[in-house]
Amino acid sequence: MTRDSAHTSLAEEIARAVESVPGVAFLRPGLAGRLRPTRVRPQRGKDGAPGAGVLTAGVPMTGVPTAGGSAAGGSAAGVRLSRPDGTGRRHVEIHLVALRQARALDVARAARRRVEAHLVETFPAEPAPARVTVTVTGQV
Numbered sequence: 001m002t003r004d005s006a007h008t009s010l011a012e013e014i015a016r017a018v019e020s021v022p023g024v025a026f027l028r029p030g031l032a033g034r035l036r037p038t039r040v041r042p043q044r045g046k047d048g049a050p051g052a053g054v055l056t057a058g059v060p061m062t063g064v065p066t067a068g069g070s071a072a073g074g075s076a077a078g079v080r081l082s083r084p085d086g087t088g089r090r091h092v093e094i095h096l097v098a099l100r101q102a103r104a105l106d107v108a109r110a111a112r113r114r115v116e117a118h119l120v121e122t123f124p125a126e127p128a129p130a131r132v133t134v135t136v137t138g139q140v
Contacts, residue, residue, distance in 0.1 A: 010122070011076040017118045018079070018094055021111045023102030027078025028095040028137045090130040092119070097138045104136040 015027055080093040092115055098107040112134045123129040 008076065011079045011081045013122070014081065014092060014094075014115055014118060015076040015079045017114050018096060018111045021107065021114050023099050023107035024111060025097045025099050025140045027076075028097050029077035088126070089128060090119075092130045092132045094132070094134045095137050096134065097140055098136050100139045104139065108134040108136050 018024060018027060078095040080095075082091040084090050094111055094115065096107070096111060098104050112132050115132045115134075116130070119129040119132075
């Protein structure tokens, strides 16, 4: 496994951990995830010639979050993971949307604890494997 694929799978594991926190509606994609086309549907012109594709700016055609829980077409859409810096610690940024009936502060704290616990399980030899930041970007 390459370092980039390990980095991606860790982000996906973190995303699954956050999505299981009570009160989390879904992970919020970053700008790149929102602009990345997820599906191109060819259109036919009046003469039957293929036209330009339809780009959806990071949102599935139905507009409903995908099975992974995020609206960006990938389960790690709201997770940004930086590689270890000079101190040996990673920085994990989580952007999520909370359910309206849950207090945003409680959801953010629970998500942070869940990520920290997951990282301690994943990297038991490291005393403080990451600095975790959780941002609640909205409520539904």
